[in-house]
Amino acid sequence: MSGIKAYDIKARKKVLMKNPQPYLMKNGSWALKGTSAETGIKLFKIVGRAKPSIIQSRSEVFKNIFTSRQCECEKLC
Numbered sequence: 001m002s003g004i005k006a007y008d009i010k011a012r013k014k015v016l017m018k019n020p021q022p023y024l025m026k027n028g029s030w031a032l033k034g035t036s037a038e039t040g041i042k043l044f045k046i047v048g049r050a051k052p053s054i055i056q057s058r059s060e061v062f063k064n065i066f067t068s069r070q071c072e073c074e075k076l077c
Contacts, residue, residue, distance in 0.1 A: 003016070004016070004017045004020050004032060004034070004045070004054075005017065006032070006034070006036075006043040006044070006045040007043075007045075008036045008038060008039055008041065008043065009041070010036070010039040010041050011036065011038050011039050015036050015037055015038045015039075015043075016036075016037040017032065017034035017035070017036070017037070017043050017045070018034055018035045018036070018037050019034050019035060020032045020033070020034040020052075020054055021033050021034065021054070022051060022052050022054065023044075024051075025046075028049065029046060029047075029048060029049055030046075030047050030048060030049065030050065030051050030052055031044055031045060031046045031047060032044070032045045032047055032052060032054075
């Protein structure tokens with residue numbers, strides 16, 4: 001998992017961000033959007049004018065794809 005931390009309002013502390021994605025804001029600054037590893041809420045972290053580079057291994061990418069799908073029994077499998 002990538003080591004990007006952001007402040008989680010619900011947990012009231014900095015936590016690891018799952019599936020961080022770069023996001024370009026209207027003013028030209030870059031931010032990261034993701035979910036909290038502890039509570040599962042959405043996180044947002046402003047990183048500045050330079051585009052952030054998110055490096056994930058191939059195994060992490062496939063793990064994220066296959067663990068976030070829903071099966072017929074309405075549960076995350």
